[in-house]
Amino acid sequence: MPELAEVEFYRKQWDAGLRAKILSVELHARKRVFRGGKTRELRQHLTGSRFTESSARGKQMLFRFSGGNWLGLHLGMSGTLRVEPAEFRPEKHDHLLLRQVRRALVFRDPRLFGRVRFHHGKATPPWWSMAPEISSADFNANYVAEFLRRHSRAPIKAVLLLQHGFPGVGNWMADEILWRAKVAPAKRTGALTSTQVRALRRATRFVSSEAMRIIGRDFSDPPRSWLIHERWKAGGICPRHKTPLTRGTIGGRTTAWCTKCQPE
Ligand SMILES: [Zn+2]
Secondary structure (H helix, E strand, O other): OOOHHHHHHHHHHHHHHOOOEOOEEEEOOOOHHHOOOOHHHHHHHHOOOEEEEEEEEOOEEEEEEOOOEEEEEEOOOOOEEEEEEOOOOOOOOEEEEEEOOOEEEEEEOOOOOOEEEEEEOOOOOOOOOOOOOOOOOOOOHHHHHHHHHHOOOOEHHHHHOOOOOOOOOOHHHHHHHHHHHOOOOOOEHHHOOHHHHHHHHHHHHHHHHHHHHHHHHHOOOOOOOOHHHOOOOOOOEOOOOOOEOEEEEEOOEEEEEOOOOOOO
16 A cells, blocks of 8 residues: 555656646546546646646645645545556556557556545645644644643554554554654553653654655665565565564554563
């Protein structure tokens, strides 16, 4: 499932079409990615408009078009954004295509867990996330401590996955953050020490910015010293201790951790 940095990578693919006009819009209106949304308006308003701006917050992307038109995209489990030649014919899983003179901007999603939303209006859409980005100054110690306090009964692993608190953090990033902060994933959030809360914020910032720099740029792999390489492989070991990782389900998600780095 795409997380922060993968989303950034895909967002930038469509930037190839910035400043160019949309000649036509082709879409599979009945597919679940549209959730019965305003596909007719989407087609009418975007046709003839110009693609002016793109941004991402966590796992959500927002594309702006002239005339007060906004397209929200969420990649779900298997969505991708790609750029194809101008004469490209959409295939079965290409649920949205914006055709320009020189290229076609395509949203493909075989498993249909992604989402396409449309908004027409001067201001950003009401559904556009307001959670502070992890890289922003608002993601400060007070914000993190307060968010954790409001979810004090849940295991910390589950809280790290809440998109309105940690936008863009998914399963692998959460495990990487916990391992670096030396916090056991099942630990009740309210039982964290202030030192652990500080370590979690630091690790969240570090993993996010490094993932954006390394994966977000060209889909390169993080360094070998990261937990991500060991998480799923048989006999996966802690990169620090070289001892086997423990696995279990926490907050409904498969989790890997090192009992030496992250004692209960
Ligand atoms: Zn370890």
